[in-house]
Amino acid sequence: MADIGVEVCGIRLKHPVMLASGILGISAETMKRAEEGGASAVITKSFSIEERAGHENPTIALFKHGILNSMGLPNPGARAMAKEIEKAKKMCRVPIIASVFGKDADEFVKACEIARDSGADAVEINLSCPHVPGTGMELGVDPNAVKEIVTEVKSCIDLPVFVKLTPNTHALQKIALMAVEGGADAIVAINTVRGMLINPMMKKPELSTIFGGYSGPGILPIGIYCVYTIYSAVGQSVPVIGVGGICRGMDAIQYFMAGASAVQVGSAVYYRGYSAFSEIANEIETFLENEGVNSIRDIIGIAVR
Ligand SMILES: Cc1cc2nc3c(=O)[nH]c(=O)nc-3n(C[C@H](O)[C@H](O)[C@H](O)COP(=O)(O)O)c2cc1C
Numbered sequence: 228m229a230d231i232g233v234e235v236c237g238i239r240l241k242h243p244v245m246l247a248s249g250i251l252g253i254s255a256e257t258m259k260r261a262e263e264g265g266a267s268a269v270i271t272k273s274f275s276i277e278e279r280a281g282h283e284n285p286t287i288a289l290f291k292h293g294i295l296n297s298m299g300l301p302n303p304g305a306r307a308m309a310k311e312i313e314k315a316k317k318m319c320r321v322p323i324i325a326s327v328f329g330k331d332a333d334e335f336v337k338a339c340e341i342a343r344d345s346g347a348d349a350v351e352i353n354l355s356c357p358h359v360p361g362t363g364m365e366l367g368v369d370p371n372a373v374k375e376i377v378t379e380v381k382s383c384i385d386l387p388v389f390v391k392l393t394p395n396t397h398a399l400q401k402i403a404l405m406a407v408e409g410g411a412d413a414i415v416a417i418n419t420v421r422g423m424l425i426n427p428m429m430k431k432p433e434l435s436t437i438f439g440g441y442s443g444p445g446i447l448p449i450g451i452y453c454v455y456t457i458y459s460a461v462g463q464s465v466p467v468i469g470v471g472g473i474c475r476g477m478d479a480i481q482y483f484m485a486g487a488s489a490v491q492v493g494s495a496v497y498y499r500g501y502s503a504f505s506e507i508a509n510e511i512e513t514f515l516e517n518e519g520v521n522s523i524r525d526i527i528g529i530a531v532r
Contacts, residue, residue, distance in 0.1 A: 265505025293443025377409030458486025476510020
């Protein structure tokens with residue numbers, strides 16, 4: 228039997244396939260559903276201090292290579308989400324990681340403090356959403372802002388801090404290095420890729436916000452490239468967590484070989500159902516066994532030159 232257990236920032240996971248933020252993680256019940264589907268950890272929907280309604284519909288467009296969304300980070304606010312996390316901590320055995328966002332360091336800190344008080348095992352700071360003005364990737368493409376926000380969060384809470392980055396930049400290595408300088412405990416890559424679709428019959432964009440974030444199978448090469456690039460810059464100073472387009476075990480294997488220590492899965496739930504997590508984990512294990520590899524740790528970064 229190949230060993231597919233991993234440890235990320237002191238958090239032990241029975242396998243490396245976690246639930247990505249924004250899919251299922253909005254209530255304790257849906258987090259439990261992800262656990263039942265085999266996710267080894269759950270990242271919550273990103274939340275802000277105050278509640279947010281999100282964008283007007285249509286906010287989702289499906290097409291053959293993936294999903295375009297501009298949900299606009301709808302969430303019930305940090306205090307309501309804290310209640311869901313407290314409940315999830317009682318219902319689930321897997322670690323619960325709180326994803327937070329804000330418009331500046333102060334808002335990130337306040338949301339992280341509420342997450343910590345709720346019992347979350349770690350926080351993931353969303354510096355990468357591509358379709359909400361004033362937050363997400365607008366902050367995450369500025370290396371100085373990234374460092375400042377991470378530094379402030381690290382100085383106020385003593386939980387592991389994951390920093391989720393955007394692929395929509397030419398300065399990814401610099402941004403990742405600044406996150407590490409600020410004290411990031413792990414780098415997560417990638418969030419969705421900015422994109423748009425036009426409805427030819429209606430002669431207008433599919434989404435109310437014109438552009439949105441692209442996820443699913445079509446972004447696999449972009450995510451692998453970003454993880455490779457980040458791993459090449461940060462080395463083994465912090466773990467890199469790969470996300471984007473993972474639908475099969477073989478997709479995840481490519482992320483590990485590019486330097487990822489663990490992965491997150493989002494859109495595949497749409498394609499494979501809730502059991503996507505356990506199925507992908509089983510496929511990873513089968514690949515390692517067929518290749519005669521004893522431990523997943525033996526292939527991390529193996530393709531990086
Ligand atoms: C409908 C939807 C909502 C999302 N919401 C969030 C979110 O709240 N916070 C976040 O960091 N990422 C969010 N994401 C991005 C995912 O976590 C992930 O980074 C991205 O979808 C790429 O992974 P995938 O191809 O496995 O879906 C969302 C993605 C989708 C499709």
